[in-house]
Amino acid sequence: MKKLLVLLVLFLFIACSKQEEPLSAPIRSSPVPAIPEQPDNIIIEEPVVTPQEQVEPETTAVKEFRVVASQWKFTPNTIEVSQGxxxxxxxxxxxxxxxxxxxEYDISMQLDDNTEKTVEFVADKKGTFSFFCNIPCGSGHGGMRGQLIVR
Ligand SMILES: [Cu+2]
Structure with missing residues (x-):
């Protein structure tokens, strides 16, 4: 009888300890694979965002013009851009x-011999605007003009 009781107690003890194992096992196994999956997803999404950021600078790109002043003209003498x-x-x-x-755009630069000057602005006003030389530079000075066209 004592052996049977010992066996019964042992059986119950084993049965109880087995119930605890499945409870603790899933808790340990589920967070471990879940944590590496999330960073993987975030890393994959980041390169998708980067091409969109590269598209934006194209739409707000600067339109650059190189103008050469000489007696008595500007080359080119017409600059065409879009409003904005x-x-x-x-x-x-x-x-x-x-x-x-x-x-009209409050632009005034003095262009000394072979020294580049740069001006940057947003063409927010539509129309045709004259650009001209305001420094007496010789007999053709008065006709030294060009135009900025903002469509
Ligand atoms: Cu001039």
């Missing part, structure tokens, strides 16, 4: 000191 464009004008003189002025 960010415009960069890099200008220099090939000979004597000239000016580069667009009154």
């Amino acid at each position: 464009d960010r415009v960069r004008i890099i200008a220099h003189s090939e000979d004597v000191t000239h000016g580069f002025v667009i009154k």
Whole structure:
């Protein structure tokens, strides 16, 4: 009888300890695979975001123009942009000191011989605007003009 009782107690003890194992086992196994899966997903999503960021600078790209001033003209003498464009004008003189002025955009640069000057602005006003030399540079100074066209 004692052996039977000992066996019964042992059986119950084993039965009870087996019930505890399945409870603790899933808790340990489930968080372990879940943690590496999440960082993997985040890493995969990040390169997808990067190409979208590369698209944005294209739409807000700067439209750059290089203007050469010389007696008595600007080359090119017409600059065409769209309203809202960010415009960069890099200008220099090939000979004597000239000016580069667009009154409506508050732009005024003195262009000394072979020294580049840069101005950047947003073409927010539509229309045709004259640019001209405002520094007396010789007999043709008065006709030294060009135009900025904002469509
Ligand atoms: Cu001039």
